[in-house]
Amino acid sequence: MTIRWGIMATGWIAEAFAEGLQYVTDSQLIAVGSRSQRSADDFAARFHIPNRHASYEALANDPDVDVVYIATPHGMHYENMLMCLNAGKHVLCEKAFTLNARQAAEVIALARAKKLFLMEAMWTRFLPAVVELQRILLSGVIGEVRAFQADFSFPPRFDPKSRLFDPALGGGSLLDLGVYPVSFTSMLFGEPERIVSAAHLGITGVDMQMGAVMIYPDGKLAMAFSSLECNGANRAAIQGRLGRIEIAREFFHPEQFSVILQDGSREDYTFPIEGNGYRYEAQEVVERLLAGELESPVMPLDETLAIMRMMDTMRAQWGMVYPNVD
Template identity: 50%
Template structure:
């Protein structure tokens, strides 16, 4: 996989919407080749393969794991299956890019990291937000002192989900609720800027099924900084975020996790607007390109999405769930 004279060969595991969006972007990534796709049924895999011109389609995860012509697998299953699917691929010798949230809970995430490290296989959580040019520039400015000492991070992700009693978002057995599907973005944004918190408080409104539909989180970080975060399946927030420092602030006015612009306000100065191109497609190709780069370099994890960072986010999510009383079957 470190040879530069052939493409990195990808397998796609699952055929849902995020798998389709990722594959569409992956086809445009230099040095990448989509070699195979797998689903729980062969017809679903074949339809996906025909749609994207993928040469091999499998009706089981095991067949994809056994394919010697696949270097890395993108795991795009629902997050309740991330642990089992990723473990299977790692144990078969594949590198893995696993969708977020990394797993259902910290225990599962720790098992994946241990497996990857023991087998010296590449593993990365697919937190595409970390590769967004706007987010990376914001981090660069903050760490460079553009707004002084960071005192607070605000981030919200919410939309009114269509009422559907059969939706996985309402199903505890499917890891439902706002926190893991939407809240992972604000939590990850706060971790990126301020690190793992020292104190975690949360309050939520739960559905009759026992998952959170509206959650607010306060994180207390070293040095006194606070993160004020929320996620919702019943309210539209606009997906805004901001970073507040001792000498200014940065505002991402909408869709902060894949933004194209932000505004820097320095105390006493004129607001500066930055617009950055996130590239073609959906923006998912940036994380795929990082996987290709890491595999060519012989790395087993990305410095931009380190495994310890993914574990830290999972610890925060677990604590939030404990605070609001959301538990999944089998935990």
């Protein structure tokens, strides 16, 4: 059986994901939907997609499509997911999953009620290096993990209308970049007992930089930093009682990491991304759908909801709200 994909939107990540789909088995990219026919046609021509829709609604209602990958700005994810699920489609939705936990809970409840597959496209978790890193952690070589720290920053050109800075589209560093260290923390430790965070809000009212400490009942600590103002190495360190794992750069899509033990010994690991990093999350969706499952054990929906709650707590501490969102 072949799983037939539709892609909603034609921006940067839609294109990268379409490239990744070329490496996925049992899968076909059959449709694209855009707000304009011209963008749909251009995108479809690049990827040889037969069904080209001039609205998201037409894509959601395309009877040839099994699963829709949503690649719109985060401020649109909630309504886009509801539309697809109500049309009976399975859904893979880009991070940040929604603007807040209330929206996420509603979408998850709808998917469960309709018995449709739903997953947040947190691609990092499916990459070969991260899968192997988790295996090494489970082997106990660095002992009990007690702390995690990671940063993700990059300085885009300032444009108040772009999705990165416009509050109506879910702008700010947290939902775009900070979600990676927050999600990685959740993968390692689950939901914290307490969060202490601070942010610098820019002239459009979104967080330009933020830092958060996540505190667990047994004393584990995680520290996350994200910024739209700096150019960072985007490192991560997972620290245990017997040693640590370091990801020296771009921890959100690593191909290498090092295991460094108390005695100073060091082992470097390399797990290349073959083809395109987005193929792995897409392959997971295909495999779960073929197995008749409604969510992924690697990125479960209850965890996506917890991640949104963690980010709500941070934004509440800064007094940062998105317009027209409860």
